[in-house]
Amino acid sequence: RKEVEQDPGPFNVPEGATVAFNCTYSNSASQSFFWYRQDCRKEPKLLMSVYSSGNEDGRFTAQLNRASQYISLLIRDSKLSDSATYLCVVRTYSSASKIIFGSGTRLSIRP
Amino acid sequence: DAGVIQSPRHEVTEMGQEVTLRCKPISGHDYLFWYRQTMMRGLELLIYFNNNVPIDDSGMPEDRFSAKMPNASFSTLKIQPSEPRDSAVYFCASSFPGRGLAEAFFGQGTRLTVV
Numbered sequence: 423r424k425e426v427e428q429d430p431g432p433f434n435v436p437e438g439a440t441v442a443f444n445c446t447y448s449n450s451a452s453q454s455f456f457w458y459r460q461d462c463r464k465e466p467k468l469l470m471s472v473y474s475s476g477n478e479d480g481r482f483t484a485q486l487n488r489a490s491q492y493i494s495l496l497i498r499d500s501k502l503s504d505s506a507t508y509l510c511v512v513r514t515y516s517s518a519s520k521i522i523f524g525s526g527t528r529l530s531i532r533p
Numbered sequence: 534d535a536g537v538i539q540s541p542r543h544e545v546t547e548m549g550q551e552v553t554l555r556c557k558p559i560s561g562h563d564y565l566f567w568y569r570q571t572m573m574r575g576l577e578l579l580i581y582f583n584n585n586v587p588i589d590d591s592g593m594p595e596d597r598f599s600a601k602m603p604n605a606s607f608s609t610l611k612i613q614p615s616e617p618r619d620s621a622v623y624f625c626a627s628s629f630p631g632r633g634l635a636e637a638f639f640g641q642g643t644r645l646t647v648v
Contacts, residue, residue, distance in 0.1 A: 454635070454636075456636050464641075465624060465639035465640060465641050465642050466576070466624075466639050467639070468636045468638075471636065509576065511636075511637075513635075513636075518581075518583045518588040518589070519564065519583070519628075520566075520578060520581055520588070520589055521566060521578070521581075521626075521628070521637050522578060523568070523575065523576040523578070524575070525574075525575030525576070526575060526576070
């Protein structure tokens with residue numbers, strides 16, 4: 423089983439729609455959580471960190487459920503520029519700290 | 534800061550040749566990660582270093598792969614001999630000092646093609 427699992431999509435939604443991505447992680451020792459965005463042929467870049475109480479950044483809302491080991495990302499009023507791959511990321515700290523990426527969910531926004 | 538710098542950006546080599554990928558992390562970062570990305574397998578963690586020491590290399594696919602970090606500002610990933618199935622984008626990323634749970638910053642990647 424992969425440490426971080428995501429629905430690969432693709433999600434194809436109209437502009438203005440609300441779309442939600444989900445992610446599950448297997449290591450209960452995971453302590454930090456992030457969503458990254460990756461555009462075609464580019465490197466991944468941080469979209470937002472995910473805090474235990476949930477957090478919002480403009481049209482983006484991230485939620486964490488530690489009991490269920492589940493992370494979500496909600497995009498409201500989607501724009502054409504939101505088309506990208508969204509990567510769920512988990513950082514685990516034991517004796518040292520590694521960062522594991524999900525395989526990503528492709529999102530395509532159509533006009 | 535210039536960010537994480539990787540070189541070369543593109544590499545095309547023949548099967549059997551040695552390939553060396555280079556990475557300069559952000560100054561002051563104490564974690565360095567090497568990832569490989571393919572369509573089939575997504576972004577895989579190959580190895581990571583903390584304070585120049587390799588911590589976990591369990592993601593390195595075979596003995597043909599090796600990585601070093603001789604100092605805080607430089608790391609290499611070497612494939613010897615290279616094979617066509619090694620074709621992928623290889624990313625290097627680094628992370629803040631003393632904050633073991635901070636996000637990673639990526640270089641632009643090296644696109645490797647082995648023919």
